[in-house]
Amino acid sequence: MLDHDSRLPEAAITAPSSVVALVDAASRVERELIGNWLAEGGIAQEFGLTAPVTQLDLDPGAVGARLVGRHDDPLVVPVRVLWLPPERDGVRRTTFSDLLTLTNPRKPHPIMQRRLINKAPDRHLVLTGQPARLSELRANNPGSAGAPDAFARAIVRAGIVALERAERAVIGDRYKVPRLVVEEILDSPEFLRRLDAIAADSGTPAREVYRRAEKALRELVAAQSRLVSDLFTQAMRPVHASTWKVDADETGLDRLRTLNRTHPLVFLPSHRSYVDAFVLGDILARNDFPPNHVVGGANLKFWPLGPIARRTGTVFIRRSFGDDEVYKAVVEEYFAYLLAKRFNLEWYFEGGRTRTGKLRPPRYGLLNYLAAALRSARIDDVMLVPVSITYERLNEIGAIADEQTGGSKQAEGLTWLASYVRNQQHSAGHVYVRFGQPLSARERLTALGDPLHAAGTPESTGETGEPAETTDAEHLAVQRLAFEVAVGINAVTPITVNALTTLVLLGVHERALTRGELRTAIAPVLGYIENRDLPRGELDTLRDDHGLAVVLEQLAVAKVVTVYRGGLEPIYSINPGAHLEAAFYRNSAVHWFVNRAILELAILTAVEAPEGDQLRVGWEAAYRLRDLLKFEFFFPERAEFTSQLTTEMLLVDPDWHRRTAAGTVGADILARLAESGFIMAHRVLRSFFDAQLVVAERLAARDPSLPVDKKAFGDECLLVGKQMLLQQRLHSPESVSSELFGSAVKLADNHGLLTPAADPADLAARRSHFAAELRAIGGRISRAATLDPSNRMEAL
Structure with missing residues (x-):
């Protein structure tokens, strides 16, 4: 009955003067089973004892009346009957068919208990919990002096916990459940003192x-x-087993x-x-x-x-x-x-x-x-x-995407639950x-x-x-x-086949690709993933035509990809209106490519600088991009980030350290980026910077002396973002997202661009500068896209 897992020292149960069996019985049948077991010397056989045994109900009243005040030091042993479900395929488990008996197989009705004793004697065991001396129980409950009722409740709780542990040794740890939690917390002296302090501070009785x-x-x-x-797991397991x-x-x-x-x-x-x-x-x-x-x-x-x-x-x-x-x-x-x-x-x-x-x-x-x-x-x-x-794949992704463009979230309830279960019937x-x-x-x-x-x-x-x-x-x-x-x-998040496929398709801006072109675009990214030994799913299926065809057809069934079959061979593109769904799959793995994308933009910034200043300008650009994306991604401290970016650069150019000793990035650095087989900046970062641009431009257009209502401002960004998309000022529908706008607003607030300032002219200038900076970054992302071999027809 100790409140931990170790067994009592052998001396603690050796030759006690008496033993008290605390009987936890919910029916006459259980009481008879335990009584017979005790009469047949069950405790003596289990613990090797010869001391007389007193039987006592595991109940605070009985324990308080007949055990708490004793002056000797008996050994206290909790006892219970454990009922087991019938064995099925070598495993004892409860099923829905058991409910036809209108009883719980682990707690059968007394009438059923009587039948089980005769017809299925293997369905019950008499268990003992870990024993303890009464003196030890007092030592474990130092507040018991002068509080016999609280001590009695503590003994009952300890007995129940000991019996639960004994049960789990038979039925398994997956059935570990707490008992009498409310009662134990309400008996805690520390908690009661805290409640007293709250009452005193608030003036509440x-x-x-x-x-x-x-x-x-x-x-x-x-x-x-x-x-x-048991039953809930059995009910839900087939629902999801048919899906994933x-x-x-x-x-x-x-x-x-x-x-x-x-x-x-x-x-x-x-x-x-x-x-x-x-x-x-x-x-x-x-x-x-x-x-x-x-x-x-x-x-x-x-x-x-x-x-x-x-x-x-x-x-x-x-x-x-x-x-x-x-x-x-x-x-x-x-x-x-x-x-x-x-x-x-x-x-x-x-x-x-x-x-x-x-x-x-x-x-x-x-x-x-x-x-x-x-x-x-x-x-x-x-x-x-x-x-x-x-x-x-995720069957609820359409609703998630709809919420990002202003759609209302369906309230959880019976209708929602029925729809959820129905949607899980499709393989994903x-x-x-x-x-x-x-x-x-x-x-x-x-x-x-x-x-x-x-x-x-x-x-x-x-x-x-x-x-x-x-x-x-x-x-x-x-x-x-x-x-x-x-x-x-x-x-530890793996790159899945859908993440990699959508990463490529979202990077070719509305163009459709044949399977051969897709394989050509995917191959260098696969090489990069293997070179870095990144966690991944079954990406090898994308190497051959049949495996890639299966992935694309499944995305087509999910209405993320559309297929045109009327020409010489099937061609594939992102389904109109499904860009947010495609981005969802891509973004599950996008963090693996963020540093590479930042490196590309830093290089594009550096080559614009004078030759002797290129390295400094490049690193400053990388640190600035890291700052602009800090509400989207989890970056390490600056020194570690620098080390990671240097490692990325060495993958592009193994001679980087030698070639940059003069402080220049090299005239052929852009060609080396393109020769790596892929560019990531437009695939990975464009939607985030486009969303920031919408927020920045709306702030620049506002009166700097007026406060910003964040909810109303978010709604405005959604509407204006859709207009900018139609005007082709934004690259893709995935940029028009309430979630991305929300992060962009946090960034603007972090930079002091939301709250009206003492000097409105200064705030207006800083807002305009922020918008101009994001337009410049957008320009570099567009330039990066032109370097990507998958955007050059001759390369494909």
Whole structure:
């Protein structure tokens, strides 16, 4: 009954004067089974004891009346009957057919229990949990002196936890679920002190604060059910199995399984689809991981999905709770509780599904709660697991693209759920699940500047036990940790066949290509990917005509690509109106090519400069481009970025260091870029800079003395962006995106171009300069496109 996994020392159970069997029985049948087992010497046989055994209900009232006040030191052993589902194909599992008996095979009705004893004796076991001396239970609960009721509840919780562990040894770790969470948290002296402090600060009666805390806890805590988890997994598995072939990182799973024996894991996946949690959850269940507590938004709380999801481990947290200190305290306490008990968590730290296909900027709220738990010393450490979930094709992508051009998001509900299930009936190729290098939250936060003060110090807690205000250094450390998680996700995200195919097709500006021309354009990029040993899907299928034909036909079925078959041979292009969908697939891998694209634009800038100044101008251009794209991509520190860009340059020109000793980039550098077989700037960066140009020009046209309403300004950018596209001032429809405009507005705000200034003339000049700079970058991107062999007919 200890609250950890180690067994008691042998001396602790040797020759006790008496034994107390805490019986957890829900029916007369279970009580008889346990009574018979005890009478037949079950405990004596299991532990080699001869001491007399007293039978006591695992109930706070009984424990408080007959155990808490004892002056001897009996050995306390929890006992329970475990019911097992029937064996099917060598595996004991619950199926929907079991429900025809109107009972849960893991908790059968008493009438069914009686039948099972006679007809299927292999369907039950009498289990004992890890025993403990009464003195040790007192030592584990130092606040028990003078609080017999609280101590009785603590003994009951310890007994239930010990029995749950014993059950998992039989049925597997995937059935690890917490019990009596609300009760244990509400018995925590530290939590009660914090509630008292909130009551005192707010002038609210303590009883009212306790009531609100209990209500928030019962709303928040996931009431996991093994039966519902089994049935939900079986219901959803065929829906998704017919859609994707799952390709999981087995090596990463083995590493995580070992790590999970000593640390709680927090899975932080990329978020591209509603199906992410199902895919990851199924992989973990198949590999016998305990179920994650998945933190989700209240938008998915509708019936029947909400009640089912809550019973499979989903924690529905309010999107915003402002100054509600009680709810904030409850969330922090619940997170700390789960991690202290080594339950695994999962949340989507981008805050929502990506609309563009690449990672969104992270949200820091839940990571702040995790850091608070570390600072308070409630937990020793947590391992953060970056997870990349990448789909070759995604059936919901049309709706995602529509939202970017001003369409309304369909509200989640029964109609939405039916449509979602129906859409999953179409085959969509592979889904790749990759696990990045786990990060020690304590180690990384400390390295990033968070001192993580020990609990009880003035820095970590207030005088009342309430957490101290978070410092700027602590905020910054959490933000940088989120950045490292994002980098970890990108580092294992594979390049898929659709990502590479759309990358090429989006770069030829409305032209259609034959399969042979496509293979010619793809080949040098494949060589680049192999040379850098980048993670990838089944890209070899793009090398031969048949494999490429299959990929293109599947994209045509998804209405991303259109095929013209009336001529000499089929030709392929991006379907009109499907540029955002194509960009979504491309952008899942676009981060692998950003440095190459920046290098190309830096070179084009450098060759415009006087000969002796070209290297300086080129590097300044690269750093400026990095700054302009900082809200779109995750760049390393400047020194590391410089090293990465130098490595890219050596791939283009192995003699780069020798040739540039004189401070010039060389007259033939543009030819060397073209000879590499591909150019990336127009494929990778054009849509982002086009969106920035729309924002910059609209700002330049505004009265600098007037404030900017960001929502109204975003709507204006969408309308004007569509006009600029029709006027061919923008290159492609993928540039007209509310998501890209939103990032561009953040960039403008970061550069001080949104808020009215004391000197309106200066602000107007800076806005105009910003727009002119982006027009110049757009010109260089157009020049880069002309260097690309795939845009020269003779090269194809």
